Every structure is written in structure tokens, then in C-alpha cells.
Amino acid sequence: MGAANTYHHGNLREALLEAGAKLIEEKGIADVSLRAVAKAAGVSHTAPYRHFNDKNAMLRGIAVTGFRLLGQRLGQAVELHPGDPGQQLTAAGVAYVELAIEHPRLHNLMFGGVLADDSVDDALEETSNHAFRGLADIIARGQRAGVFREGDTDELALTAWSVVHGFAMLASTGSLDHRAASREAKLALARRIADSLLIGLATR
Amino acid sequence: MGAANTYHHGNLREALLEAGAKLIEEKGIADVSLRAVAKAAGVSHTAPYRHFNDKNAMLRGIAVTGFRLLGQRLGQAVELHPGDPGQQLTAAGVAYVELAIEHPRLHNLMFGGVLADDSVDDALEETSNHAFRGLADIIARGQRAGVFREGDTDELALTAWSVVHGFAMLASTGSLDHRAASREAKLALARRIADSLLIGLATR
DNA sequence: ACATTTTGTTGACGTTGTCAACATTTTTTT
DNA sequence: AAAAAAATGTTGACAACGTCAACAAAATGT
Numbered sequence: 001m002g003a004a005n006t007y008h009h010g011n012l013r014e015a016l017l018e019a020g021a022k023l024i025e026e027k028g029i030a031d032v033s034l035r036a037v038a039k040a041a042g043v044s045h046t047a048p049y050r051h052f053n054d055k056n057a058m059l060r061g062i063a064v065t066g067f068r069l070l071g072q073r074l075g076q077a078v079e080l081h082p083g084d085p086g087q088q089l090t091a092a093g094v095a096y097v098e099l100a101i102e103h104p105r106l107h108n109l110m111f112g113g114v115l116a117d118d119s120v121d122d123a124l125e126e127t128s129n130h131a132f133r134g135l136a137d138i139i140a141r142g143q144r145a146g147v148f149r150e151g152d153t154d155e156l157a158l159t160a161w162s163v164v165h166g167f168a169m170l171a172s173t174g175s176l177d178h179r180a181a182s183r184e185a186k187l188a189l190a191r192r193i194a195d196s197l198l199i200g201l202a203t204r
Numbered sequence: 205m206g207a208a209n210t211y212h213h214g215n216l217r218e219a220l221l222e223a224g225a226k227l228i229e230e231k232g233i234a235d236v237s238l239r240a241v242a243k244a245a246g247v248s249h250t251a252p253y254r255h256f257n258d259k260n261a262m263l264r265g266i267a268v269t270g271f272r273l274l275g276q277r278l279g280q281a282v283e284l285h286p287g288d289p290g291q292q293l294t295a296a297g298v299a300y301v302e303l304a305i306e307h308p309r310l311h312n313l314m315f316g317g318v319l320a321d322d323s324v325d326d327a328l329e330e331t332s333n334h335a336f337r338g339l340a341d342i343i344a345r346g347q348r349a350g351v352f353r354e355g356d357t358d359e360l361a362l363t364a365w366s367v368v369h370g371f372a373m374l375a376s377t378g379s380l381d382h383r384a385a386s387r388e389a390k391l392a393l394a395r396r397i398a399d400s401l402l403i404g405l406a407t408r
Numbered sequence: 409a410c411a412t413t414t415t416g417t418t419g420a421c422g423t424t425g426t427c428a429a430c431a432t433t434t435t436t437t438t
Numbered sequence: 439a440a441a442a443a444a445a446t447g448t449t450g451a452c453a454a455c456g457t458c459a460a461c462a463a464a465a466t467g468t
Contacts, residue, residue, distance in 0.1 A: 417463095
């Protein structure tokens with residue numbers, strides 16, 4: 001288990017994910033090739049095939065790290081407002097939007113549909129489901145506390161997810177640079193929209 | 205201005221847009237090459253360059269046709285419920301989702317971010333703005349009629365756009381096939397979510 | 409120690425987007 | 439009506455890409 005070898009990398013899988021994420025952040029998904037990622041990681045152009053079945057499998061690996069990051073952020077948002085599901089929901093929504101603004105190309109990889117036509121990836125599905133369940137849990141607690149209206153929990157969660165996801169998409173693609181150019185303006189807008197959502201979910 | 209020529213096509217630009225849209229519908233954006241589109245239109249592999257600067261310019265042309273279609277559908281939704289902004293908004297939202305379900309890959313081209321990093325395209329920007337303005341007009345009329353609450357019209361429109369856009373994205377990528385597999389189930393879900401939205405926008 | 413498995417490299421292949429050079433048709437100018 | 443110009447198409451080439459097969463080195467198990 002040496003450390004200074006040149007032939008065997010030691011941790012190439014992670015290195016590729018890292019290099020790939022960095023390149024995507026810089027140049028966008030469309031302009032990142034498998035070969036460029038391999039080169040950035042310091043290996044030959046086919047070395048990635050020892051760790052991923054094909055290019056899309058590597059992209060899915062990067063998307064998974066994005067979903068893990070998202071899950072963490074949502075968790076932090078919840079912890080910031082213990083016992084207050086309304087605030088938790090707003091904070092989670094803002095956190096989601098924040099991530100999309102900070103890492104627009106990663107967000108695009110996660111939700112832009114590049115991977116949509118692929119055969120299902122277990123790790124990807126699990127991490128993305130986990131992120132969604134974090135949201136559904138907030139809703140469920142809010143319903144029990146009587147601040148959110150009754151009804152199918154997952155459906156309310158889906159509503160919230162839709163708002164946040166739609167806004168994040170608009171924010172990350174620059175579609176609303178006319179209305180809100182700066183990062184702060186976008187987040188303020190996100191907060192107000194999250195409040196609109198809250199009204200729709202509240203008990204009347 | 206003959207009709208049966210073989211060398212000059214006569215209307216190649218439109219033919220390419222049509223063939224491209226069809227191929228994308230069948231195979232997805234990632235699996236459609238410029239050359240395949242040219243072949244489907246019956247011309248050589250570089251003929252498209254007389255009508256589009258590059259591949260992405262052609263894709264933007266196809267996206268424009270999608271935005272035009274969207275604008276038409278939104279217009280029809282409005283006409284179906286004259287004088288009732290609430291119903292108009294719901295119908296517009298459902299129409300939007302319907303389009304995304306019917307043509308998921310076209311929707312993906314329009315909103316998936318493949319074209320996001322391109323230099324701005326006038327025709328694309330205009331048609332997409334037009335679609336958004338249709339929505340904003342519904343909101344404005346609803347505010348004047350007193351059924352939607354006061355406030356920045358564009359911001360309310362943005363909220364509505366976010367919900368619908370987010371849900372459409374989830375619907376078109378198959379992310380909610382667990383909860384609602386059939387087309388009808390998805391549309392019913394969309395209708396209920398649009399109603400949630402309505403509550404958030406209504407005057408209290 | 410040796411055999412096996414894992415992990416890396418080299419070299420090749422067909423496909424892709426794009427460019428330069430050339431051909432044909434249409435339009436404009438004279 | 440003839441010539442010049444512009445528009446629109448084709449052919450052939452190129453480098454870059456994803457992927458595969460064959461080989462090489464290191465790590466691991468016996």
C-alpha cells in the first residue's frame with residue numbers, strides 16, 4: 001500500500017470525479033471530454049474505463065456527489081430552525097437555490113436531463129431520493145404540528161419541490177438575470193417566492 | 205422558381221428543423237448528430253452550414269419552434285376561460301405540463317441547459333420571452349380583477365412559472381413515475397398542484 | 409515463490425463537428 | 439440576353455472524441 005507510485009494511482013476513481021467536477025464547473029458539461037478528465041487526473045485516456053463503464057457512468061458519479069452535497073445542505077437548513085417547519089421549508093428552499101446558483105453546471109448535470117435516458121443507476125437514484133425525502137420529512141412534521149394543511153404528504157412535498165426546482169433552474173440558467181442579476185437579488189427573490197409557497201401550503 | 209430540382213433544395217432550413225425535431229423526439233438530443241439530420245433531410249453532411257452557423261445554432265432553431273408551440277398552447281388555454289384569470293392560470297399551467305409530457309425531449313432541449321452557455325440568440329430570446337409574457341398577462345388581469353393579490357406582477361408570474369416549470373421538468377424526466385405513471389395521473393397531479401399555487405397567489 | 413486479479417498504457421477504429429475548395433443554381437447587373 | 443455576383447449545394451480532409459482489443463505492471467492471495 002505504497003503512496004509514491006507512478007503506475008498505479010491509488011485512488012483514481014475519486015481523482016477522476018474530482019477532476020471531472022472541476023472541469024465541468026469551468027467549461028460546462030458539453031465541453032468536457034472523457035479524455036480531458038483523464039488528462040487532468042494525470043492518466044491515459046482509457047484509464048477511466050477501469051472505474052466506469054462509460055463516460056455517462058462517470059458523469060453519473062459526479063452527479064451523485066452533487067446530490068450528496070444537496071442532501072447535506074438541506075439537513076443543515078433543517079437544523080438551523082429546530083421545531084419550526086415553516087422556517088425549515090423556507091431555509092431548505094433557499095439552500096437549494098443557493099446551491100444551484102453557486103454550482104450552476106453541476107446543477108445542470110444533476111437535473112438537465114443529460115443522464116435522463118440512461119439505464120437506472122442505483123447510487124444516483126438512492127442519493128436523489130434521499131434528497132427528496134428530506135423535503136418530505138419537513139412537510140410531514142409541519143402537518144403533524146398543524147402548520148401545513150392536511151393531504152397527501154408526498155404531494156405537498158412535490159409541490160414544494162416543483163417551486164424550488166423550477167426557480168433554481170431559472171436562476172442557474174441565467175433566465176432571470178434581467179430581473180435579478182446579483183446573487184443577493186436572486187436569493188432575496190427566492191425567499192419571497194418560498195414565502196408565497198408557504199401560504200399555499202399553510203392551513204387556511 | 206422551379207420545384208423539382210435535385211441540387212437546390214428550396215426550403216432546406218425548414219426541412220432541417222423538421223427532420224431534427226423528429227430525430228430528437230425519437231432518440232434524444234445526445235444521440236442526434238448534425239450529419240444524421242442532414243442525411244434525414246436528404247442533403248450532404250455539410251449542407252446545414254449554409255443555414256446555421258454551427259450545430260447549436262440549428263438546435264436553437266428547433267428550440268424556437270418549441271417556444272412558439274408553447275406560446276400557442278398558452279394562448280389557447282387563456283381563450284378557453286374568458287374573463288376568469290384563475291381558470292386561465294390553471295389551464296395554462298396544465299397546458300405547459302401537457303406539452304412537456306407529450307414532447308419530453310423537445311422540452312429538454314428548450315430548458316435542459318444544452319443551449320445555456322451559447323451566445324444569446326435573438327429569435328430564441330424573443331420567443332421564450334413571449335411565452336413568459338403570456339403568463340404575466342394572465343397574472344396582471346387577475347390582479348386588476350382582484351382575484352390575485354397585489355404586488356410585483358412579474359414576481360408573481362415568476363412564482364407561477366417556477367411551479368409549472370419545476371413540475372414539468374419532473375414530469376418530463378420521469379422523476380415522478382413512481383407516484384404517477386400514466387399521462388392522466390400526471391395531469392391530474394398537475395391540476396392539483398396548480399390549485400395549490402392558486403391559493404398562494406389569491407387575495408387572502 | 410508463483411498465479412491471479414486489479415489497474416494502468418498503447419494503438420487502433422468508426423463517428424463527429426467543422427473547414428477549405430469546388431460545383432451548380434439563382435439573382436442581379438449591365 | 440450575357441456576364442458577374444451571390445446563394446446554396448457537394449466532396450474531401452482534419453483533429454478530437456468515445457470506445458475496444460491487446461499488452462504491461464503492480465497488488466494481492468496462496
